[in-house]
Each structure stands twice: as structure tokens, then as C-alpha cells.
Amino acid sequence: MKKMPTLVSKVLGDSALIIKLGEGIHPDIHQQVKNLTQLLNEHPFDGFIESVPAYNNLTVYYSPYIVHRSNTFAISGTPLEKVNYYINELATHISEAQETEGKLVEIPVLYGGDFGPDLQVVAEFHGLSIEEVIQIHTEPEYLVYMIGFAPGFPFLGGMDERIATPRKETPRAAIAPGSVGIAGKQTGVYPLETPGGWQIIGRTPKALFLPDMSPPSLLQSGDKIKFVSISSEEYAHYEKVKK
Numbered sequence: 712m713k714k715m716p717t718l719v720s721k722v723l724g725d726s727a728l729i730i731k732l733g734e735g736i737h738p739d740i741h742q743q744v745k746n747l748t749q750l751l752n753e754h755p756f757d758g759f760i761e762s763v764p765a766y767n768n769l770t771v772y773y774s775p776y777i778v779h780r781s782n783t784f785a786i787s788g789t790p791l792e793k794v795n796y797y798i799n800e801l802a803t804h805i806s807e808a809q810e811t812e813g814k815l816v817e818i819p820v821l822y823g824g825d826f827g828p829d830l831q832v833v834a835e836f837h838g839l840s841i842e843e844v845i846q847i848h849t850e851p852e853y854l855v856y857m858i859g860f861a862p863g864f865p866f867l868g869g870m871d872e873r874i875a876t877p878r879k880e881t882p883r884a885a886i887a888p889g890s891v892g893i894a895g896k897q898t899g900v901y902p903l904e905t906p907g908g909w910q911i912i913g914r915t916p917k918a919l920f921l922p923d924m925s926p927p928s929l930l931q932s933g934d935k936i937k938f939v940s941i942s943s944e945e946y947a948h949y950e951k952v953k954k
Contacts, residue, residue, distance in 0.1 A: 720795050726760075726775050728794055730802075731768040736868050740767045741856055745933055746805045747798075756797050757781035758790070764932050766856050766866070771798060813933035815852065818900065818915050820891050820938050821946040822848075826914035833876045833893060833910055845940050847871050848898065848912065855934040863902035863920030863928040867936065870898045882908035889914045891938070902928075916949035 721729040732747065733740035744764045751762050751771065758777030763770045771794065778790035786796050822845045823830040834844045853867040860866075875896040883906060886892070890901040892909030901907060902919035919929045930936065941949075 727770055727772045729768050729770050730798055733767045736766045738854055743805060744769050747802055750801050750804060757783050764857055813935060815935045816930060817937050817939050818917055819941045819949060820913040820915050821941055821943060822913035827912040829910035830912040833874055833912055836876050837874060844874055847874050849938045849940055852935045852937050855930050855932055857932050858928050861903050861905050865899055865930045867898055870896060872896060876910050878908040882906055891915060916946055
């Protein structure tokens with residue numbers, strides 16, 4: 712990133728600040744979010760707790776008491792003013808942050824049938840065959856913008872709009888772990904059983920939420936994933952190996 716981003720700050724209570732670096736969902740904006748996250752982790756201010764990246768913004772959590780008591784800030788003022796000034800100054804070095812490549816993870820998916828009950832719905836909505844939907848869904852490498860909603864749930868960018876499909880009018884009370892779905896222009900994988908209104912087109916035997924690991928998520932912001940279509944026999948093999 713060579714261009715200095717335009718930062719827009721929004722107060723979130725008395726101990727957090729949302730720093731917006733652009734509009735919409737775009738890899739370049741997300742790279743700026745990642746760079747600012749890296750800078751904050753490498754150069755934390757007194758009272759810094761954590762930062763949480765999203766599509767085009769970064770939420771910074773801090774201790775107002777520690778910020779107020781600290782004399783390390785370049786300006787005086789309220790904790791909010793100090794933190795806001797510090798982050799804006801830090802952002803002037805955003806192009807200097809080392810741009811690291813995330814890992815590429817293959818996600819095997821058994822499409823259709825009992826594991827993908829809405830695959831036919833997606834195909835009919837677009838006038839495509841089931842095979843065409845699977846081909847379109849497995850073509851791209853998807854960028855993981857953030858993890859949220861449920862532990863290990865990846866918010867992905869890069870899905871082809873040819874298969875973008877509205878959410879279900881009535882959400883399901885429970886969606887099985889590993890379910891791969893489409894909601895509007897997004898696709899994602901449910902790591903845990905939760906309610907949801909996404910169109911479920913398949914299921915992966917690969918675990919995304921890893922409670923015994925640190926961090927407890929297979930994927931991290933900045934990683935890329937590639938969906939790979941597998942057969943029912945291959946799915947059964949994956950399940951057997953896990954056990």
C-alpha cells in the first residue's frame with residue numbers, strides 16, 4: 712500500500728474506537744486493515760488491549776484508565792482523543808508494514824444431497840445446472856477477510872456473482888457443522904451448529920473450529936481458501952481419518 716488511507720473514526724462506548732479505512736469489500740482496503748493491525752501489535756500504546764479487523768475497518772479496544780494515567784502520548788486530552796491521535800499518527804507508516812501472505816487452505820466439500828439441500832435452489836434461481844454451480848463455486852481462491860459470527864466462521868470475498876443468491880426467507884433452527892452456504896454475494900462455512908438463513912449447498916468434513924489450538928481457528932484473516940468438490944466415498948474417508 713503506497714497511498715495513505717483516509718481514516719474515519721467512530722466511537723464505540725468509552726473504551727473502543729472503530730477505525731474505517733475505506734468503503735466496501737476490496738482486497739486493497741483489507742490489506743490496509745491488516746497493515747494497521749500489524750503496526751498496532753508491533754507498537755502498542757499504553758492501555759492497548761486488542762484490535763479486531765473487519766472488511767474495511769479495525770476496532771481498537773483500550774483501557775481508558777491506563778490511557779488517562781499515561782504520559783507517553785504526544786498530546787493531552789481525553790483517552791479517546793489520545794488514542795485517536797496515536798492511531799492516526801501510526802497510520803502514516805501504514806505503507807511500511809510488511810505485507811505477509813496468508814496460507815492457502817483447501818476445503819473439501821461434498822456438494823448436494825442431504826449435505827447440500829439448497830444446491831438445487833441456487834441452480835434454479837440462476838437457470839444453471841447443479842454441475843455449473845459447483846464448478847463456479849470451486850473456481851476462485853477466496854480471501855478470508857475476518858473471523859466472526861461464530862468461533863472459526865470465515866467471512867470470505869471473491870465469490871462469483873453468477874451464483875449470488877438471497878438468504879432463505881425463514882432461517883433454519885440448526886445448521887450442521889461444516890455446512891457450506893451462500894447468502895447474497897457471500898459464501899462461507901459454518902464451523903459449529905447454529906441457526907442460519909444461508910442457502911446450504913454442501914458440507915466439508917474439515918474442522919474449522921479447533922478449541923484445543925491457539926488460536927482456535929483453522930483460518931485467519933488474510934488466508935485464502937479453495938473449495939474442492941469430493942465424492943461421498945472421499946467424504947467418508949475424511950471422516951474415518953479424523954477418528
